[in-house]
Amino acid sequence: MGRRVLLIEDEPNIAEAIRFLLTRDGWHVETHADGADAVEKIAGASADLIILDVMLPGKSGMDILRELRDRDDTRDLPVLMLTARGQSRDRDMAEKAGVSRFMTKPFSNAEVLTAVRDLHAQASQT
Amino acid sequence: MTSLNVLVAVCLSYVVLLFGVAFAADRLASAGRSTWLRSPLVYTLSLSIYCTAWTFYGAVGYAARSGLEFVTIYLGPTLVMIGWWWGLRKLVRVGRSQRVTSIADLISSRYGKSNTLAVCVTILAVIGVTPYIALQLQSITLSFSIFAEADPAGSHVEGSSAFWVAAGLAVFAILFGTRNLDANERHHGVVTAVAIEAVVKLIALLAVGVFVVWGIAGGVVDTLQRIDASEIGVWQVDHGRWATITFLAAAAFVCLPRMFQVMVVENDDERHLRTAAWAFPLYLMLMSLFVVPIAVVGLEILPEGSNPDLFVLTVPLAQGQEMLAMLSFLGGFSSATSMVIVAAMALSTMVSNHIVMPIWLNAKGGGASVSGDVRSVVLYARRVSIAAVLALGYFYYRLSGGGAALASIGLIAFAGIAQILPALVGGLFWRGATRTGALVGLTVGFVLWLFTLLLPGMGAGVLAPSVIEQGLWGLSWLRPQALFGIEGLDPMVHSVMWSLSLNSAAFCIASLLSFPSPLERLQGAQFVNVFDHSAGPRGWSGSVAQSEDLMIMSQRIMGAREAQEFFQAEAKAQGSRAYFPEPTPAFLERLERELSGSVGAATAHAMIGQIVGGSSVSVEDLLAVADESAQLLEYSSRLEAKSAELSRTAHKLRDANEKLTQISLQKDAFLSQISHELRTPMTSIRAFSEILRDTDGLEVAEKTRYAAIIHDEAMRLTRLLNDLLDLSVLENGQVSLNVTEGMLVDVIDRAISTALTGSANPLKLRRNRAAERISIRTDLDRLTQVFINLIANAQKYCESHEPTLTISVHDVGGRVVVDLVDNGSGIPPHSQKMVFEKFARVSAEKAGGAGLGLAICREIMQRLGGNVIYLPGQEGGAFRVSLPLGLEIAAQ
Secondary structure (H helix, E strand, O other), X not given: OOOEEEEEOOOHHHHHHHHHHHHHOXXXXXXXXXXXXHHHHHHHHOOOEXXXXXXXXXXXXXXHHHHHHXXXXXOOOOEEEEEOOOOHHHHHHHHHHOOOEEXXXXXXXXXXXXXXXXXHHHHXXX | OOOHHHHHHHHHHHHHHHHHHHXXXXXXXXXXXXXXXXXXXXXXXXXXXHOOHHHHOHHHHHHHHXXXXXXXXXXXXXXXXXXXXXHHHHHHHHHHHOOOOOHHHHHHHHOOOOHHHHHHHHHHHHHHHHHHHHHXXXXXXXXXXXXXHHOHHHOOHHHHHHHHHXXXXXXXXXXXXXXXXXXXXXXXXXXXXXXXXXXXXXXXXXXXXXXXXXXXXXXXXXXXXXXXXXXXXXXXOOHHHHHHHHHHHHHHHHHOHHHXXXXXXXXXXXXXXXXXXXXXXXXXXXXXXXHHHHHHHHHHHOOOOOOXXXXXXXXXHHOOOHHHHHHHHHHXXXXXXXHHHHHHHHHHHHHXXXXXXXXXXHHOOOXXXXXXXXXXXXXXXXHHHHHHHHHHHHHHHHHHOOOHHHHOHHHHHHHHHHHHHHHHHHHHHOOOOOHHHHHHHHHHHHHHHHHHHHHHHOOOOOOOHHHHHHOHHHOOOEEOOEEOOOOOOOHHHHHHHXXXXXXXXXXXXXXXXXXXXXXXXXXXXXXXXHHHHOOOOOOOOOHHHHHHHHHHHHHHHHOHHHHHHHHHHHHHHOOOOOOOOOOOHHHHHHHHHHXXXXXXXXXXXXXXXXXXXXXXXXXXXXXXXXXXXXXXXXXXXXXXXXXXHHHHHHHHHHHHHHHHHHHHHHHHHHHHHHHHHHHHHHHHHHHHHHHHHXXXXXXXXXXXXXXHHHHHHXXXXXXXXXXXXXXXXXXXXXXXXXXXXXXXXXXXXXXXXXHHOOOOOOOEEEEOOOOXXXXXXXXXXXXXHHHHHHHHHHHHHOXXXXXXXXXXXXXXXXXXXXXXXXXXXXXXXXXXXXXXXOOOOOOOOOOOOOOOHHHHHHHHHHHOOOEEEEXXXXXXXXXXXXXXXXXXXXXX
């Protein structure tokens, strides 16, 4: 199975909901709850897609994203960012940092699925 | 006949006696035992130097030539002493308070310490006084010659006697006039010698008079008949001359340098003036009593053509009364010497202070480095000046040939000296008098006096006859003795009228037109208002008055209360019960330090110096200065206060702005946090409810589990909202406390059961329930809430295998302290500060609450009059709750 997604999310219930959704859509879902070592985890996971929370213990999702975009091996990795803070400033910051898609919690499950599929399709085409 | 040698011997013995007296008086004065030297009697007698040889010998000659006109010479001073004693008192007061050394110094000091004026007055005085000194030398020489005529061996002495007399007088004046450089310029030795000479001349003249009336004439009645029979009895005195000369004598009495010297400079106590006011006129009356009888009898019994100026000597001699003649000679000698000595001293002070010293200081290069050698230079300059003045007098005598021209010079000199009068009187009584006015007036008066009186009087050799006849440059209105076409007046009256009236007019007009310098203004006020400022006649160290002045000044500088406190403290420290302390040096030093804090050291020093030293600036003006500077100080301090206020306001604004910014940031952060805390459970709820809705074929277990998650998250939301509301109420202080009495142990019991119920692995608790049996009075429910939070936190975060919470209770002085310490790893130091902040979460994994619990605890404890803090340095996480045993709620 090729489609792997790495979910960085510290809120266990939300992680479980997304895992359920994506697994049923045919993804292999790996979760990770800490921000501090997230970049290494991502770099070593060879995932097709990253779903990244913004408010993480250890290191914020924004910082993780910036670091990913600085690394050669993760520069083009599709990143779907989720945030519960939901302020337009966060969206601007994320887009500047090179996010692939930015979504505000609470999301609808369909939106998440659509976004994941789109991102994967774009990544596959290039 | 008395031989010349005997005469010289008598003279020398007399001089030696005077030396002895002067020396002893100086010694007594320096030993401080000079009380009798400072008696009013000595003062009055010293004033008698007004009666020079010109009056001693010349009055008789004057009477023989002009009848009663000689009385004017005595009348002027008498009028001044009796009618103008208040003016003299002011003069003396000013002179003493300003430490004036001469009349030139007084004028200069009054008009802003102008040395130009001092030089003018000095030159005028030298010109006026030099002929006078020559006159004295002439009188001594003439009297010598009377005796020499009778002694063939001594005829050659005549020519040189003037020289030796001048030299001797110079030595005397130098010895006793320049012994020391006393700041007060007082010479007790000289004054005492002058007083003795005054007695001698009075006795001599009275003795001759008594001899004439009762020895030659047959008593009083016979004498009066002889007078009636003589020409003197019928001579009419010219009214203009009478008034003019009386006025001149009065003016000269005040303005003559030697009179100023004895009257003002040598004055020890201004109360002496009161005695002198009647005693001196009495002295003058006695001096003039026998003038007319001697003149009449002399004219009768002596051959035609005898010099009436010498009747005092020649009448006794002609009657073979050699002892009386000798006494009379000594009287004349006394008159001449005392005048010359004092005049030379007074002039030398002026010359050395105002001409020699400025030149010397200039030559020394600015005079900035005035050091100790100045004293010796001043003394030296004074000695040289005395010698020079006497030399001038001597040469004047030699050049004038001792003729009759000299005899008339006395009045001419009076008129010259009188030119100082407008500037002097104006300076004492008119604040508006200025330096320019004084200078212009003096110059006008001096030039007119020179042109109308002195030069014409010196004979044809000095002023061409054509000038006298036709006026200067042929202008008839410039004729010296008929100025502006006014003819027919006596030359003396004419000159005095013009010179003094134009002098006064010029003085007034120039004063009105010119603007005084600040120093002049200060000095003017000091002179005119001298009685308002200086101490009363008790002397010059009126200490309490000085303290009062110091107090008034200090109040204006330090503020009334501070000054009063300071002065009272000082008075107390001095052990005095008076309100004002004595102005001791120590007190003054402290006061100066105190004042210098406000006005600067230099100003404080000057101000105190002015009041205590009593020099140059009047208290009134000082107060004005103090007022001004106080106003300036106040203004500047107001400015400072304003600027401080402004900067405070700016600071406050900046702070407020910062606070607003921070609040705005905090609000943003808070909203962001709230948003996060609300959205997170909502995300789960939405996600799982959509799963439940959209997913077919879910297993029952899955369904149940997802529904449970939705339920948990909904509960979490509810808790969060409750906490938020709770915190909001607490923070806004809207909470109403329900204060009741209860036992701490019950509160903790309830908290434990609430916090730990339903927990899978509950904490082990270590308590000392006995210690917890403390009765407290507070809002028990709120306190329980705090303990619930703390215990639940321990339960949540303590990661020990066997989590244990130790609760210990202490009663510390009316307060209960409850420590809750678990055995976990505690809170890392960098986070300890922020645990009480809203939404603070130390570790991520164990997030369950919204992070508001501790913030709520803190707020509650604040309301309950206590606090909750993190206790660092314990084995695990540790919190300390402390609160008062009984909560007083004033607000309720």
